[in-house]
Amino acid sequence: MTSKTPVETPKVRDDAANWAVPAGRLRVGEVPPGAVNLNVTGRRLVGPVQGFGQLWQKTYRMRLDGIAITPPDVIREWKANYGAFWPKGNHFYAPQAGIQPGVVVLINGESLGGVEVSTGIEVIYADDESFTFMNAEGHPAAGIVTFSAARDEHGVSAQVQVLIRADDPFYDVMLPIYGHRFEDQMWTKTLVALAAHFGAHGDVTVERICVDRRRNWSQAKNIWRNAAIRSGFYMFGAPIRWVRRALKEGREA
Amino acid sequence: MTTATTTTTADRIDEWTIVIRVRGDVTAASEQPLMAAYGQAGDKTRAIVLDFTGLDYMNSGGIGLLVTLLVRANRQKQKLLACGLNEHYKQIFELTRLDEAIGIHDTEAAAVAAAKA
Numbered sequence: 281m282t283s284k285t286p287v288e289t290p291k292v293r294d295d296a297a298n299w300a301v302p303a304g305r306l307r308v309g310e311v312p313p314g315a316v317n318l319n320v321t322g323r324r325l326v327g328p329v330q331g332f333g334q335l336w337q338k339t340y341r342m343r344l345d346g347i348a349i350t351p352p353d354v355i356r357e358w359k360a361n362y363g364a365f366w367p368k369g370n371h372f373y374a375p376q377a378g379i380q381p382g383v384v385v386l387i388n389g390e391s392l393g394g395v396e397v398s399t400g401i402e403v404i405y406a407d408d409e410s411f412t413f414m415n416a417e418g419h420p421a422a423g424i425v426t427f428s429a430a431r432d433e434h435g436v437s438a439q440v441q442v443l444i445r446a447d448d449p450f451y452d453v454m455l456p457i458y459g460h461r462f463e464d465q466m467w468t469k470t471l472v473a474l475a476a477h478f479g480a481h482g483d484v485t486v487e488r489i490c491v492d493r494r495r496n497w498s499q500a501k502n503i504w505r506n507a508a509i510r511s512g513f514y515m516f517g518a519p520i521r522w523v524r525r526a527l528k529e530g531r532e533a
Numbered sequence: 534m535t536t537a538t539t540t541t542t543a544d545r546i547d548e549w550t551i552v553i554r555v556r557g558d559v560t561a562a563s564e565q566p567l568m569a570a571y572g573q574a575g576d577k578t579r580a581i582v583l584d585f586t587g588l589d590y591m592n593s594g595g596i597g598l599l600v601t602l603l604v605r606a607n608r609q610k611q612k613l614l615a616c617g618l619n620e621h622y623k624q625i626f627e628l629t630r631l632d633e634a635i636g637i638h639d640t641e642a643a644a645v646a647a648a649k650a
Contacts, residue, residue, distance in 0.1 A: 295590060296621050302628040316552060319538065328600045329634045337597070404628055405593045412593040424629070426593045441561075443597045492604040 331445025452486025535648030561594030
């Protein structure tokens with residue numbers, strides 16, 4: 281019972297430096313001006329195993345035809361300008377170190393109802409032709425996202441592949457209403473912006489596979505760390521914090 | 534780009550347990566050989582042991598493939614275990630929290646014993 285299939289993979293053998301070292305709980309280093317550091321420090325990473333909803337694999341791919349470029353060129357520029365390729369209203373606060381294995385990044389993103397969701401990711405893998413994020417507990421999606429570039433006989437293409445479950449029942453309900461559409465727009469616009477950066481234009485192909493239709497009911501408890509709900513409480517609590525701060529400053533004056 | 538090879542061999546230990554020996558690279562492109570080996574398990578198999586002694590390289594695409602395999606095994610109410618991982622890849626299982634769903638053992642004998650427990 282032997283199966284042997286030649287496959288194309290990058291020749292990277294000594295890859296220890298490409299992977300993050302497990303640290304247990306996330307620690308945020310520098311907090312860039314304007315960033316809200318909420319729902320990240322002290323949280324753990326969540327993979328597809330720890331999520332609640334159905335398991336989806338979605339692949340967004342765009343050809344970068346007609347330009348002289350290599351996959352490492354694409355990844356280098358993608359890493360350097362990652363946040364700039366995101367759609368407006370979403371902020372990726374990459375630290376000075378940039379996208380490197382082990383770096384924790386704060387994300388403040390828009391969601392339904394005008395609530396700015398504060399969450400984060402860790403860069404778990406990065407090499408010359410790809411990099412991978414894993415999301416923090418409370419992020420809408422429990423799973424991993426891999427960004428890559430590859431060359432075939434036609435030229436170079438850039439790809440985003442997500443392998444995710446909705447992290448909790450709240451996000452699971454929101455997924456068909458808003459989540460899938462948001463994610464599709466997010467990665468489609470990102471790839472279009474990346475291509476435009478190189479002067480390329482074209483269409484993004486999207487492939488969606490539901491890998492597991494079952495829900496992990498044992499993970500329904502994840503809702504207690506839901507970043508959208510917690511961010512909403514934080515946002516609506518802003519006036520109370522402002523009054524408290526003013527009173528404290530008044531007492532100290 | 535160079536050509537790499539994923540080789541899998543499925544060995545039946547007993548009526549309920551098979552060991553899939555993985556050699557070479559585990560990437561997203563390894564789906565066919567890995568799933569072909571898993572296909573040898575059959576309905577009665579209750580435990581799949583992945584022997585990674587011959588693993589050369591695994592990337593995040595390979596992690597995704599293992600998640601897919603885990604889903605299939607869970608659907609069949611089968612345990613998924615791993616053995617032969619070096620310290621580096623044990624850390625990657627820990628980082629991605631795959632170790633919470635795939636039991637990791639140092640040797641094949643330990644994994645097979647755990648499968649029967």
